[in-house]
Amino acid sequence: MMAGDMPVAEMDRLGAQAAAHPEWCAPMLAVLTEERFSDPDWLFERKFDGERVLVFREADHLRLLTRNRKDVSDTYPELAEALACQPVQDFVADGEVVAFDGKVTSFACLQRRMQIKDAADARASGIHVFFYLFDLLHVSGRNIEGLPLRQRKNLLRKVFRFCDPLRYTQHRNELGKDYFQMACEKGWEGIIAKRADAPYRHGRSRDWLKFKCAKGQELVICGFTPPKGERKGFGALLLGYYEEGILRYAGKVGTGFDDAFLDDFRKRLEKRRRDTSPLDPAPDVAGAIWVRPEFVAEIGFTEWTEHGKLRHPRFLGLRRDKAAEDVVRERPS
DNA sequence: TTCCGACAGTGGGGTCGCAAT
DNA sequence: ATTGCGACCCCACTATCGGAA
Numbered sequence: 456m457m458a459g460d461m462p463v464a465e466m467d468r469l470g471a472q473a474a475a476h477p478e479w480c481a482p483m484l485a486v487l488t489e490e491r492f493s494d495p496d497w498l499f500e501r502k503f504d505g506e507r508v509l510v511f512r513e514a515d516h517l518r519l520l521t522r523n524r525k526d527v528s529d530t531y532p533e534l535a536e537a538l539a540c541q542p543v544q545d546f547v548a549d550g551e552v553v554a555f556d557g558k559v560t561s562f563a564c565l566q567r568r569m570q571i572k573d574a575a576d577a578r579a580s581g582i583h584v585f586f587y588l589f590d591l592l593h594v595s596g597r598n599i600e601g602l603p604l605r606q607r608k609n610l611l612r613k614v615f616r617f618c619d620p621l622r623y624t625q626h627r628n629e630l631g632k633d634y635f636q637m638a639c640e641k642g643w644e645g646i647i648a649k650r651a652d653a654p655y656r657h658g659r660s661r662d663w664l665k666f667k668c669a670k671g672q673e674l675v676i677c678g679f680t681p682p683k684g685e686r687k688g689f690g691a692l693l694l695g696y697y698e699e700g701i702l703r704y705a706g707k708v709g710t711g712f713d714d715a716f717l718d719d720f721r722k723r724l725e726k727r728r729r730d731t732s733p734l735d736p737a738p739d740v741a742g743a744i745w746v747r748p749e750f751v752a753e754i755g756f757t758e759w760t761e762h763g764k765l766r767h768p769r770f771l772g773l774r775r776d777k778a779a780e781d782v783v784r785e786r787p788s
Numbered sequence: 789t790t791c792c793g794a795c796a797g798t799g800g801g802g803t804c805g806c807a808a809t
Numbered sequence: 810a811t812t813g814c815g816a817c818c819c820c821a822c823t824a825t826c827g828g829a830a
Contacts, residue, residue, distance in 0.1 A: 489823080506818065525817075562819060563802080569818060570804050659793070686798055709799030710822045757820080760801060767820045768800055 460695050482483075482507055482549055483590070483656050485663035497653065498626040499634045501539050502665065503587055504562045505553030506569055508534075510586075514544050524737070530573040534586045543614045545595050549655075550624070559642050564763055588615065589624035589656035592655055599736050600655040607655065618624030619736060629639045631666070637669035644757060671771060674705050675779045676750040677733045678743050679713075679724055689724065692752065692770070693743060695734050696784045704738040705763070705784070708754055713771030739777055751777045759784075 507522045517539050519528045528535045535661060568582040591611040592600050599607055599652035608626070617623045626636045631648055638646045645667035653662035660743070675697070680690035691709035695702040712720070727746040731737070751774040754764040 504819080522817080566803060566818070590830085661792080680799095682798085684798070691799060707794055707800060710820095711799090713823060756800090762801080764801060768817080769821050 463582045478606075479509070480509055480520060480547075481657040482509060483663060484659040485665045485709060486659060486661050487665045487667065490664075491628055491632050491666050492648075493631045493633070493719040495600065495629045495651060497648050497650045498573075498623050498716045499629060499631045500649065501638065501643060502647050502667070503551040503553050504560045504644050505551045505565050505584075506589075508550060508586065509592075510534075510538050510546075510548050510550070512538060512541075512544070512546050522576050527569075530569065530571055530577055531576040531584060533587070533620055534579055534584065537618075541615055543594060545593070546591065546614070547593035548588050548611065548615075549590040549592060550778075551588050552584050552586050554582055554584050556679075558614050573600055580727050583620070585620045587622050587624045590655060602654065602662060603652040604649055630747050633763050635666045636667075638666075644668065644705055651763075657754070667757070669755065671755040672785045673777050673782050675702065675748045675755050676724075676746065676781050677702060677704075677748050678740075678745040680707070680709075680740060681742050682717070688712070688718070688719075688721035693734070693738070693740060693745075694752065694783050695748065695770075696754050697780065697783065699775075702748060703763070703784070704736075705736045706760075706765040706768060707740070708752070708765070708770050710768075711754050711755075715744070742775065749781050751775075751779050751782060 488574050506527075508527060511518045511520065517528065517535055519531055519535055519538075520525055521527055535668065539697040543651050552565070555561060556564050564582060565584065568577065568580055568584060571577045588611060589608070590604070591607045591614070591760055592598070594610060594614055599610065602610075607628060610624050615621065615623070626649070631646070635646050636643075637653040644664060647736045648666060648744040650662040653660075656662065674694040678691050678693040682688055682690050682694070691707040693707055693741075694705040696705055697703070723745050724744075727749060729745050729747055732743070732745050733748045753774050754765065755765040755769050755771050
């Protein structure tokens with residue numbers, strides 16, 4: 456995915472800097488971390504569960520681009536329109552497009568909108584989206600990426616007229632721990648900690664950190680898929696939980712293992728092979744190999760999907776202190 | 789020396805569109 | 810007509826390497 460995907464004329468219209476450095480529009484990305492801190496040198500923003508979008512405007516030419524530089528101007532025509540009638544004629548800004556389900560941003564809602572490529576279809580979809588802007592990279596012909604984040608956010612707030620569907624991303628100073636706790640209580644995905652005096656850096660940087668609200672539970676290992684390519688041991692573990700004595704499918708987990716565990720645990724699984732699925736109903740998983748449901752795994756994830764599977768699952772470890780029969784789906788009260 | 793950023797590779801759920809069956 | 814697959818979104822994680830700290 457290089458500049459070659461985009462016509463030269465298109466690149467030119469995105470500005471001289473884009474033409475000179477095709478990667479320059481890669482968004483700044485946060486690093487996931489386990490520490491939670493309060494610090495006067497940092498500010499803290501809500502973490503949105505949506506689609507990352509950068510907007511480039513030069514007079515009449517306006518483009519909305521995703522993280523992978525896909526043009527989504529026709530997917531979000533109402534956002535393009537709102538940005539096109541801003542008094543400031545020339546800017547590059549960064550933000551997140553979100554859809555709401557009640558008070559919480561819903562990626563599932565947004566997904567139905569995200570795929571639409573025709574502006575008229577998008578407007579008719581009935582799925583309302585908002586664009587939470589949180590950074591300003593260029594304004595009026597000036598590259599301001601080197602300015603401290605606080606100054607960029609100040610300029611962003613002053614230069615734009617914010618009214619729906621455009622929203623300024625508020626932040627809280629210093630009190631990261633408090634804000635994080637509040638975020639989790641409200642059911643948000645987490646918060647982003649940003650070093651307040653840091654410049655905008657393209658790509659991943661520790662000047663931005665993700666504090667994600669922990670979600671996890673034990674699940675029963677019911678089988679596995681074979682490894683692909685250079686992968687050792689197994690591909691993914693097939694997980695389940697008990698519901699009134701019946702083992703229900705909860706999806707797969709395929710990350711969080713190192714090579715030694717992949718090799719070693721495959722051997723232990725082999726000793727427990729059985730021909731039929733312990734899950735009821737048996738999920739349709741290509742190449743699945745079933746085992747007696749004896750192992751319990753601790754799994755971290757972001758949420759249960761509408762289809763009853765884990766979203767963003769990762770393996771955290773085996774649990775020896777919990778009987779498989781005691782594993783049930785934990786539901787928020 | 790240690791740490792960090794960048795890359796490649798493997799894995800997840802979900803949606804859509806198109807090609808193969 | 811159905812199925813499978815890749816291309817997109819959202820991700821987590823491991824392994825490796827080279828250069829910065």
